[in-house]
Amino acid sequence: MTHMRRRLLLLLVVLGLVAAACGGGDDDEDAGGGGGDADASLCPTDALEEATAPVDLSYWFSGLAADNIDAMQALVAEYNGAQDKVKVNAQFQGTYDEGSDKYLTALRGSGLPDMILLEETRLQLMIDSKSVIPVQACVESDDYDLSDHLDAALDEFTVEDQLWPMPFNTSNPVLYYDTNDFEKAGLDPDDPPSTFDEVLEAARKIKASGVAKAGYAWEMQPWYIEQWFSMANEPIVDNRNGRDGRAEKALLDSEVGKEIYEFASTMFAEDLALNVGRNTSGADTLLALGKGDASMTVATSAALGSIYAIQEAGQFQDVGVGVAPLFGPSNEGGTTVGGGELWIVGKGKSAEKKAAAWDFAKWLNEPEQQAKWHELTAYIPLRKSAIDLPAVADLWKAKPTYRVAYDQLAASKADVGGPSIGPYKEFRDAIRTSLETLILKKEDPAKALAQAKSGADEALTSYNERVE
Numbered sequence: 001m002t003h004m005r006r007r008l009l010l011l012l013v014v015l016g017l018v019a020a021a022c023g024g025g026d027d028d029e030d031a032g033g034g035g036g037d038a039d040a041s042l043c044p045t046d047a048l049e050e051a052t053a054p055v056d057l058s059y060w061f062s063g064l065a066a067d068n069i070d071a072m073q074a075l076v077a078e079y080n081g082a083q084d085k086v087k088v089n090a091q092f093q094g095t096y097d098e099g100s101d102k103y104l105t106a107l108r109g110s111g112l113p114d115m116i117l118l119e120e121t122r123l124q125l126m127i128d129s130k131s132v133i134p135v136q137a138c139v140e141s142d143d144y145d146l147s148d149h150l151d152a153a154l155d156e157f158t159v160e161d162q163l164w165p166m167p168f169n170t171s172n173p174v175l176y177y178d179t180n181d182f183e184k185a186g187l188d189p190d191d192p193p194s195t196f197d198e199v200l201e202a203a204r205k206i207k208a209s210g211v212a213k214a215g216y217a218w219e220m221q222p223w224y225i226e227q228w229f230s231m232a233n234e235p236i237v238d239n240r241n242g243r244d245g246r247a248e249k250a251l252l253d254s255e256v257g258k259e260i261y262e263f264a265s266t267m268f269a270e271d272l273a274l275n276v277g278r279n280t281s282g283a284d285t286l287l288a289l290g291k292g293d294a295s296m297t298v299a300t301s302a303a304l305g306s307i308y309a310i311q312e313a314g315q316f317q318d319v320g321v322g323v324a325p326l327f328g329p330s331n332e333g334g335t336t337v338g339g340g341e342l343w344i345v346g347k348g349k350s351a352e353k354k355a356a357a358w359d360f361a362k363w364l365n366e367p368e369q370q371a372k373w374h375e376l377t378a379y380i381p382l383r384k385s386a387i388d389l390p391a392v393a394d395l396w397k398a399k400p401t402y403r404v405a406y407d408q409l410a411a412s413k414a415d416v417g418g419p420s421i422g423p424y425k426e427f428r429d430a431i432r433t434s435l436e437t438l439i440l441k442k443e444d445p446a447k448a449l450a451q452a453k454s455g456a457d458e459a460l461t462s463y464n465e466r467v468e
Contacts, residue, residue, distance in 0.1 A: 038136035038162050043344070045142040045358055047351035048085055055356040059090045061117035062099025063340055064169070064377075065306065071376040079363050086356040096340070100125075107131055107347075114349060115357040117168060117340045120156055121424040124242060126343055127164060128422055128467050133346035136162040138358040148367070152409050153382045156337035156417035159243055165341035166361040169373065170380040171302040172335040172409050173227055175327055176286065178212075179320030181295035185209040192324035196263040199296070199327050203272035206295045215272045217288035217297040218264070218439075219279035222431035223338065224298055225260060227326060230414045232256045233333030237460070242420035246464060250456035252431070253449050259329045261438060261445035268439050275439060278432065290316040298326060300338060301405030305378035308399070323401040325408040334412025339379060380406050423463035430455025 048055065061072055069092055076090040093099035096119040106112045107129060118126065126132055135157075139146060146154060146163075153167040179189035185206045193199040203215025229236040234256050237247035251257075267273040274294045276284035285297040286307060304323065310316055326335055342364065344357040363369060367386040374381040375391045386392055387406065396403045421427055434452035437443045443451075 038134045038140055040137050040141035042133045042346065043135075043138035043141045043354055043358060044351040045138055045355050048355035048359055051085060051352045051355075054084060054087045055352045057086050057088045057115065057353065057356045057360060058113040059088050059115045059117075059357075059360070060093045060099060060103070060113040061090060061340075062093040063096035063117070063119055064092070065302075067305075067309075068169075068377045071373065074376075075364065075369060075373065079360060082363075086359055088360055096122075104129070112345050112347060112349075114345055114353045115360065116343050116345065118165075118343060119340055120338055120418065121428075123157060123159065123164065123341075124247075124420045124422045125424070127159060131345060131347040132164070132343045133354065134162045134164045135166045135342075135344060135358075135361070136164070138344065138354075138361075139163060142358065142362075144362070148383050148385050149365075150380075150382050150384065150410055152334070152412045152414065152417070153337050155414070157341055158417065159420050160245075165343045166365060167337065167382050168342050168361075168364055169302075169340045169377070170337050170382045170409070171300045171339040172337060172380070172405055173224055173298050173326050174301045174304075174405050174408065175296060175298055175322075175324040176289060176303075176307070177296045177322040177324065178289055179322040180318060181206060181211045181292075181320075182322070183320075184211040185295070189320065189322055192322060193296075194325065194327050194331075196259065196327065196329060200263070200266060200270075200272065202296065203267065204270070207272055212292055212295045214274035214288075214294045215296060216267060216274070217276055217285040217294035218267065218273040219276050219285050219297075220432045220435050220439075221279065221298075222428035222435075224326075225431055225435075226418055227335050228260050228328045229254075229256055230333050230336045230412075230418065231326065231328035232330045233414055235416065235419070237419045237421055237456075241416045241418065243416045246468070247419060247421045247460055248464065249460060250427070250430075250453050252453040252456060256329055257449050257452075258445065261449050263329075264435065265438060265445045269442075290319055301380060302339065302378050304401060304405075305376075321401060323404045325404060333414035335408055336412070336414055336418040337409070338418075374402075378402065380409055384410075421460065421463075422467060423459040426459035426463070427456050430459060 076088050080088055093102050100118055100122055103116055153170055157163055157165050177192055182189040187202055187205055193202045206212055206215040226236055235241040236251055238249050239245035239247055274288055279285055285299055288294040289297055342361045367383040370381040370383045370386040371389040371391040373379055375395055381392055431452045434448045438448035
């Protein structure tokens with residue numbers, strides 16, 4: 001086995017699934033619908049106090065990398081040992097897609113969990129499933145204070161003035177760059193690029209200097225397109241990104257969309273970017289930095305812990321790990337939340353089950369647990385007070401790179417969260433296909449953008465006709 005092959009295998013093992021983008025009353029009644037004030041009776045939070053025996057809570061979670069699975073199980077064990085009202089049975093369900101598919105299969109039959117952790121892209125789909133209760137009902141029933149939570153985390157999961165799931169493992173995209181390459185190319189590693197034009201200029205200097213084959217490692221990731229729209233404070237679908245009503249059409253062909261596609265076209269026309277494809281493993285962009293093929297890339301902030309783990313294992317020792325906020329067309333808005341959230345299942349569940357799920361979700365959101373989760377996984381602490389705890393403060397002092405994603409999200413001025421749309425996979429597929437047409441077939445940016453809008457609109461129309 002070659003040395004490079006060993007490095008690739010190590011990277012894939014460590015990163016794991018880093019990549020990896022209503023409601024019912026008791027028994028089989030629905031838990032209610034979206035819109036307006038939540039009905040506090042949907043979440044009888046006092047039922048746990050009346051329980052005469054420990055409540056068994058089935059909890060499905062998915063989408064976490066290998067080490068993060070252990071971190072989640074450790075939190076579950078700590079919760080189970082800290083109280084005697086609830087016994088959580090946590091079951092890992094694979095990738096986010098696999099977890100979602102298993103839930104939908106159970107929805108058609110039986111065996112729904114009491115709580116499930118899913119990716120943010122499932123927001124509208126879960127609301128439309130009519131199998132979950134809005135967490136807003138629990139907030140009102142329990143008089144729970146949300147003021148210590150990051151606004152961006154709450155905005156991401158609010159539709160028609162209701163908070164649906166509870167945020168948990170929060171991330172956003174950041175710029176990763178090799179500080180050593182920057183110095184060799186005559187760039188200031190303390191002043192990384194923050195705009196499309198600055199990235200182009202940095203990539204040109206990197207390529208001209210020969211320190212890397214390309215300035216930037218590019219993956220066909222629609223999430224970054226969505227984030228760039230948010231940074232410009234523009235919705236990517238109508239009805240305020242689907243927050244004030246069901247999304248019916250894409251707004252991709254705006255001036256921001258044109259700027260994004262022209263940036264991508266220029267990067268490849270000048271041979272400044274390395275195309276790593278769809279990067280389904282989540283490893284390819286970071287591998288490009290590690291082996292010197294590129295000096296910059298964008299990836300989830302949750303990858304940072306894995307990057308340091310790779311270095312500690314003896315790989316990529318000649319790479320200086322630089323982390324900066326996501327660059328973009330402007331910074332009138334800000335980045336939005338990625339990662340997972342906690343859904344409380346209402347369909348077929350007793351009052352005690354709902355109350356137990358809420359108690360566990362609250363506990364996972366406490367500053368101490370959020371600080372520990374950040375330390376173990378690099379996911380962003382979503383409680384403002386968590387950053388003052390030693391677990392976070394000491395980590396940030398030793399490695400300031402961990403703070404970048406938190407500060408970026410805390411500073412976000414985006415009016416709404418990311419798009420709340422039912423056919424998220426098909427919507428993103430339309431964008432990804434158009435990017436491939438733009439980059440691989442060298443299509444005109446305006447035509448590629450029109451292709452993306454057409455496919456996205458078709459996906460939205462088809463989905464809405466099925467569920468309405």
